[in-house]
Amino acid sequence: MLDDLDRTIIGILVEDARISLKDLANQVGLSSPSTAERLRRLEERKVIRSFTVDVDPVALGYNLTAVVRVRPLPGMLHIVEKLIQETPEITECDKVTGDDCFIGKLQFRTMEQLDMILDRLAERAETNTSIVKSSPVRRRLPPLS
């Protein structure tokens, strides 16, 4: 399904998605056309979902991050899910097993803003909020093996 060359390509692109095809080809030991073809197929197969940039939220003015656990009140699950999706400051959210139904990450600028966002949720769910103090593990890939 995914051979060593594909894994090498992915490994390189995770570090630098804007590398030229030529340099990428040199590093994997193929010609550029074949590398281009592999790239095309990795995209086609949705192994690579997208090429993107990692932007520092602080540079956008979001100095604070919180992890919010959300447990909708009875009957409120779908409304709460929609509410979460429509809150743009929630930059990722998973639906999980266990007491909490959703766990999401929230980017914000001030405590007032956090308060406002949580207030909107509080009408329809119990929430539990933890402020992020640091990130011992910054987003990375699991082993490619």
Place this chain on the structure above:
Amino acid sequence: MLDDLDRTIIGILVEDARISLKDLANQVGLSSPSTAERLRRLEERKVIRSFTVDVDPVALGYNLTAVVRVRPLPGMLHIVEKLIQETPEITECDKVTGDDCFIGKLQFRTMEQLDMILDRLAERAETNTSIVKSSPVRRRLPPLS
């Protein structure tokens, strides 16, 4: 600090980091050299931390994801932090305020593997694990305004 053109550039690159400089320049309404210069400075200022790819973990064989909350036993905080960093299946982890000290995301293939990883942590911390069922909000940027 960051003007409209910069935000436009970021917005476009988040969607497609491999867009050619020329196309990017056309979309923002500048010449390629000025666009290249802005790009260079966005990187230099670390607004853009890196260009990367979004890889589907399932394509790498990681069919399952869990969110793990970790509360180290007394005196174990630093050891636990190190242990988390050295567990490659933990693909992100934040240190947070509140009862839990760490909240991390774990990619794994089988329940046996999950069990093994959690067992290692369990010697030094209480853990609380939620399996991810779906992701109502896939990683996105907060508003650029």
Place this chain on the structure above:
DNA sequence: ATAGTCCTGTCCAGATCGTCAAGCATGGTG
């Protein structure tokens, strides 16, 4: 065995792109 086919690779050439230098417009400042 061998012929056919598919897959994945290479090489080459025309088309496209990135980068550099030079020069112009704008706005702030002595």
Place this chain on the structure above:
DNA sequence: CACCATGCTTGACGATCTGGACAGGACTAT
């Protein structure tokens, strides 16, 4: 008013990408 700094454009050249033609190896059916 002159000067400088900043940020833009243009044009040219070298580098890169892309599509087509072709080669070799693995698999299959005759």
